[in-house]
Amino acid sequence: MGAPTSGEESTGxxxxxxxxxxxxxxxxxxxxxxxxxxxxxxxxxxDVLCPxxxxxxxxxxxxxxxxxVATEGEVHNQVKDKVALLKGKPSSAVNSLIxxxxxxxxxxxxxxxxxxxxxxxxxLTNTGxxxxxxxxxxxxxxxxxxxxxxxxxxxxxxxxxxGMSDVRFRKLDLLKLM
Numbered sequence: 001m002g003a004p005t006s007g008e009e010s011t012g013x014x015x016x017x018x019x020x021x022x023x024x025x026x027x028x029x030x031x032x033x034x035x036x037x038x039x040x041x042x043x044x045x046x047d048v049l050c051p052x053x054x055x056x057x058x059x060x061x062x063x064x065x066x067x068x069v070a071t072e073g074e075v076h077n078q079v080k081d082k083v084a085l086l087k088g089k090p091s092s093a094v095n096s097l098i099x100x101x102x103x104x105x106x107x108x109x110x111x112x113x114x115x116x117x118x119x120x121x122x123x124l125t126n127t128g129x130x131x132x133x134x135x136x137x138x139x140x141x142x143x144x145x146x147x148x149x150x151x152x153x154x155x156x157x158x159x160x161x162x163g164m165s166d167v168r169f170r171k172l173d174l175l176k177l178m
Contacts, residue, residue, distance in 0.1 A: 128150040
C-alpha cells in the first residue's frame, strides 16, 4: 500500500498510482460483523411492535372478554379459543382497533435504523388480523407480513381462520421457511 518492505522495489504505493489530488482512505473489511442487504429481521406484532397482545385488544374491541380463555396449555389452543370468541362479532372491530393502535416506544426508530442499514424487515404474527398487520407494515416501513387471516362472512367473524385452518405452523417452522 505504501513504502516497500526490505528487498522490494518501490512502486510508490497506491497514492502514487491514483494521483496527487486524490484522497485515499482504507479500512479493514468487516462486513461479517455488519448486516448486509440480505439480512432479515423478523418482529412479532404483540408485545414487540405493539405494547400489548393485539388479539386480546381485538377481542375486547369486538365486545368479548379475552380473560375468559384459560391461560394454561399450549399457546396455539389459547389463540384458537380467543379467535372462537370472535364468532358472530362485527369485523369492523379491526378498523376500530387500527384507529387506536399504539406502537411500542422506539419501534419506529428501530425499524427505520434497520432499514437504513440495509436489512429487510418482516412481521410474523398469529393474531389473524391481517389488515391490522398490513397497517403496521405500512406505518413502520416493513417489507413482509406473515399472518393467517380471520374468516369473515356477512361482515361478521366466523371464529375461525381462512383457508387451511387445520394446518398448524409454529413460529419456529415459519422462521425456518423464511
